[in-house]
Amino acid sequence: MALNPCQSCGACCATYRVTFHRGELDDLGGCVPAALTEQVTAVMACMRGTGAAPVRCAALRGEIGRDVSCAIYEFRPSPCREFGALAAVGQGDEACNDARRRHGLPPLEAT
Ligand code: SF4
Ligand code: SF4
Structure with missing residues (x-):
């Protein structure tokens, strides 16, 4: 089993729409590759x-x-950086565990 549960989850x-301010896009001065996004x-x-x-x-x-990974991990948008902040150490919150449930995965320990 991976040390970080996120690496075997995804x-x-x-599950969720990943929405953020367009100022995070690389063509507007941010770091998120605009080519992988859509205007909302x-x-x-959004991604x-x-x-x-x-x-x-x-x-x-x-x-x-x-077995999953994010192709733009270093440049992912703010909602991705903030989501499931403790999941990497095995503690899921409601949104994390709801996403896992929808994909047939067991919940992580509640925070
Ligand atoms: S749903 Fe939770 S455990 Fe799965 S990748 Fe997202 S934050 Fe990590
Ligand atoms: S940018 Fe990366 S971390 Fe964010 S939703 Fe997409 S794959 Fe997941």
Whole structure:
């Protein structure tokens, strides 16, 4: 089993719309690759693949529940950096565990 549960999960990247301010895009001075995003409103963007069902972020690599990685990990947007802050050490919150449940994965220990 991987030390970091996220490396064998990826459920959140295939459950929620990942929305953030367009100022985070690399062509607007941020670091998130704009080519992997879609415009939502005049000021908001989302990761491509997360705007409509079936949700799967365009940057997600691998098989959910087995072995996954983020192709833009160093440059991922703020919601990804903030989501499931303690999941990496085995503690899931409600949104993390709900995503896991939707993909048939057991919950992490509650915080
Ligand atoms: S934060 Fe939770 S749902 Fe997201 S990859 Fe980690 S364990 Fe899975
Ligand atoms: S950018 Fe990376 S961490 Fe964020 S939803 Fe996509 S695959 Fe997951």
